[in-house]
Amino acid sequence: MSLDAVFDSEEPAFVPYLAAGDPSYEASLEYVEALERGGADVIELGLPFSEPIAEGSTIQSAIVRALKAGMTPERYFEFVEEVDVDVPIVCMTYYNLIFQYGGSEGGPRKFVERAADVGIEGFVVVDLPAEEADPLREACDEFGLDLIFIVAPTTTDDRLESMRERVSGYVYVQARTGVTGAREDVSDQTAQTLDRISDWDVPKAVGFGIKTGEHAERIVRAGADGVIVGSALVDIVAEGHEGDEPVAETAEKLEAKARELKTGALRGVGAAVESE
Amino acid sequence: MSTDEPADGSFGQYGGQYVPEVLMPAIEELEDAYRRYVLDNEDGFMDEFRERLADFGGRPIPLQRADRLSERYDTEVYLKREDLLHGGAHKLNNALGQVLLAKYMGKERIIAETGAGQHGTATAMAAAHLDMPCEIYMGETDIARQRPNVFRMRINGAEVNPVTVGRGTLKEAISETMRDWATNVEDTHYVIGSIVGPHPFPSMVRDFQSVISEEAREQIREKAGRLPDSVVACAGGGSNTMGAFAHFVSDTDVDLLAVEAGGSSLTVDEAEGVAPNSASLSTGNEGVLHGARTKLLQDSDGQIMESHSVSAGLDYSGVGPELAHLVDEGRVTPVNVGDDAALEAFHRLSQDEGIIPALETAHAFGYLEEHPEEVGDLTIVNVSGRGDKDLETVIEETAKRDLDVAPDMSVFEQVGAGRLGSRGDRE
Numbered sequence: 001m002s003l004d005a006v007f008d009s010e011e012p013a014f015v016p017y018l019a020a021g022d023p024s025y026e027a028s029l030e031y032v033e034a035l036e037r038g039g040a041d042v043i044e045l046g047l048p049f050s051e052p053i054a055e056g057s058t059i060q061s062a063i064v065r066a067l068k069a070g071m072t073p074e075r076y077f078e079f080v081e082e083v084d085v086d087v088p089i090v091c092m093t094y095y096n097l098i099f100q101y102g103g104s105e106g107g108p109r110k111f112v113e114r115a116a117d118v119g120i121e122g123f124v125v126v127d128l129p130a131e132e133a134d135p136l137r138e139a140c141d142e143f144g145l146d147l148i149f150i151v152a153p154t155t156t157d158d159r160l161e162s163m164r165e166r167v168s169g170y171v172y173v174q175a176r177t178g179v180t181g182a183r184e185d186v187s188d189q190t191a192q193t194l195d196r197i198s199d200w201d202v203p204k205a206v207g208f209g210i211k212t213g214e215h216a217e218r219i220v221r222a223g224a225d226g227v228i229v230g231s232a233l234v235d236i237v238a239e240g241h242e243g244d245e246p247v248a249e250t251a252e253k254l255e256a257k258a259r260e261l262k263t264g265a266l267r268g269v270g271a272a273v274e275s276e
Numbered sequence: 277m278s279t280d281e282p283a284d285g286s287f288g289q290y291g292g293q294y295v296p297e298v299l300m301p302a303i304e305e306l307e308d309a310y311r312r313y314v315l316d317n318e319d320g321f322m323d324e325f326r327e328r329l330a331d332f333g334g335r336p337i338p339l340q341r342a343d344r345l346s347e348r349y350d351t352e353v354y355l356k357r358e359d360l361l362h363g364g365a366h367k368l369n370n371a372l373g374q375v376l377l378a379k380y381m382g383k384e385r386i387i388a389e390t391g392a393g394q395h396g397t398a399t400a401m402a403a404a405h406l407d408m409p410c411e412i413y414m415g416e417t418d419i420a421r422q423r424p425n426v427f428r429m430r431i432n433g434a435e436v437n438p439v440t441v442g443r444g445t446l447k448e449a450i451s452e453t454m455r456d457w458a459t460n461v462e463d464t465h466y467v468i469g470s471i472v473g474p475h476p477f478p479s480m481v482r483d484f485q486s487v488i489s490e491e492a493r494e495q496i497r498e499k500a501g502r503l504p505d506s507v508v509a510c511a512g513g514g515s516n517t518m519g520a521f522a523h524f525v526s527d528t529d530v531d532l533l534a535v536e537a538g539g540s541s542l543t544v545d546e547a548e549g550v551a552p553n554s555a556s557l558s559t560g561n562e563g564v565l566h567g568a569r570t571k572l573l574q575d576s577d578g579q580i581m582e583s584h585s586v587s588a589g590l591d592y593s594g595v596g597p598e599l600a601h602l603v604d605e606g607r608v609t610p611v612n613v614g615d616d617a618a619l620e621a622f623h624r625l626s627q628d629e630g631i632i633p634a635l636e637t638a639h640a641f642g643y644l645e646e647h648p649e650e651v652g653d654l655t656i657v658n659v660s661g662r663g664d665k666d667l668e669t670v671i672e673e674t675a676k677r678d679l680d681v682a683p684d685m686s687v688f689e690q691v692g693a694g695r696l697g698s699r700g701d702r703e
Contacts, residue, residue: 100578
């Protein structure tokens with residue numbers, strides 16, 4: 001299924017994130033599959049990079065665990081081929097891994113070709129602003145993949161334009177400044193940012209700091225087409241790992257959390273309809 | 277300034293702005309401030325900077341003939357004494373410039389990373405001098421091996437935040453400072469300590485540091501009557517290196533030698549993800565780290581390797597994009613010196629010239645010892661910093677080796693009941 005097809009539906013999309021290979025390849029397969037059972041519409045699957053400058057401590061730790069357990073770009077592609085889910089997978093990573101995959105010729109083309117080959121639908125590249133993204137955009141066009149950009153509360157109008165020209169799939173609205181991590185509140189900055197890009201023709205998914213069904217509901221009510229959740233799910237993986245929990249038990253918790261978030265997002269639409 | 281560079285801050289294929297979107301507006305704001313205040317001297321910014329560098333920093337800094345070294349190598353050796361700059365290293369040139377710029381920009385808070393602690397110390401001093409609150413991120417490994425600088429930062433009133441991820445060195449400290457900046461971007465300026473990071477940092481830091489070669493070029497003409505055959509500087513991230521080279525780049529008869537840390541070996545351990553050196557110019561390949569495309573120590577997947585050097589200030593997996601470009605162009609020659617030779621050079625300079633150099637700086641002198649024939653008849657060596665901060669490390673590392681040139685340190689065991697050695701013994 002393509003990203004367009006997901007967002008064409010009336011329902012808000014639930015977009016969970018996990019780092020591939022955290023805490024092990026095998027367990028991670030189970031966890032990603034549990035997210036789909038819990039209602040995931042798209043999965044942002046992290047390809048771990050050794051210098052994750054935009055991540056808070058939760059996802060940093062996940063990346064460290066995954067790298068330690070042997071995750072590499074090649075293993076990641078195998079993972080995507082093997083994992084048994086029908087929803088689209090978006091690869092979330094940092095540019096150096098994409099760049100290096102090209103070997104001596106460098107550049108993103110080889111990486112994108114391989115990603116298309118294993119069925120990845122798009123990319124979020126955390127440290128690649130629109131200005132530096134043309135080579136990747138061209139490769140995505142060649143192989144029919146989407147390139148998602150992150151809009152931050154601090155993004156200026158000029159910068160919004162350069163992203164609007166290059167974005168496809170969906171736009172990732174960063175709910176607040178800072179790094180990733182679950183928070184108690186959902187920022188007012190979200191509504192303002194959504195307002196600024198309301199006339200864009202790509203769907204808007206909001207992430208950063210969302211950890212409960214209630215958060216998800218509020219985000220959707222504020223106008224989001226999708227809700228992205230990472231750290232709150234990674235926390236469950238981390239607790240399971242630290243507590244030596246059976247993989248099936250952690251998977252069940254992930255499924256339940258996913259269901260809570262998805263249900264919350266759906267309530268957001270209902271409420272919006274009622275209030276009209 | 278020294279090279280014809282496009283406005284987007286690219287150096288050949290290197291440089292750029294590879295940062296999370298949340299930081300882009302701050303980077304654009306900084307670009308604008310750099311152009312106005314630094315390049316165009318708006319509101320007399322550069323005049324105030326120069327005046328403070330003189331009165332607070334102690335510039336101009338002498339260029340001194342090294343009599344014993346000149347004799348030893350049968351060549352004229354001049355020392356650019358950046359160790360005499362306030363704080364004991366070249367770092368203040370940049371830190372003072374950036375903290376002052378932050379003030380002109382209306383920022384209210386300063387953050388910085390530090391490896392050896394020299395940049396953190398310089399930033400803490402500049403922030404105290406200009407009355408700005410300051411927080412420094414420093415890897416826990418570096419905190420352990422550079423304690424005197426940690427004390428100095430605290431005494432100047434800065435907060436020191438230990439970074440415990442990874443190996444706890446400069447690479448992790450930079451990542452952590454970027455996270456702070458992403459969170460507090462509106463009122464905070466990130467004072468990067470080297471010519472690394474996204475544009476405009478590499479150009480701006482070079483401009484602040486280029487006072488080194490601006491002075492040295494004049495001074496060598498006065499003292500020796502001509503330009504040198506070579507300039508030698510150690511290179512980690514590369515700020516003292518580019519500072520010492522900048523005004524000589526267009527003098528194509530002057531060889532520019534960037535001395536990297538060869539560590540214990542130039543061979544990498546791909547399985548462990550460790551490069552036992554910090555020689556990114558000599559052995560690295562192109563990639564993207566901390567906001568810039570440059571030469572990096574990385575594995576074949578693109579994961580960044582842990583670097584190593586006995587010198588904390590050179591212990592970094594990347595290098596400034598401008599240096600990477602100048603190396604590709606053949607204008608700068610990368611060379612390297614291992615831990616052992618650097619330690620020997622540390623002792624030699626201390627005994628022969630009465631100058632205790634930073635371990636970073638000692639690499640430049642190690643090169644002189646190993647390859648005196650490569651520097652011509654007249655050379656300038658940049659003494660990027662003094663070595664007081666390194667004394668504990670030097671005593672420990674010297675004890676592990678059999679160095680002819682090192683003094684006998686057993687006096688410490690007699691009077692200190694092994695206190696200095698005890699930390700090493702327990703490890």
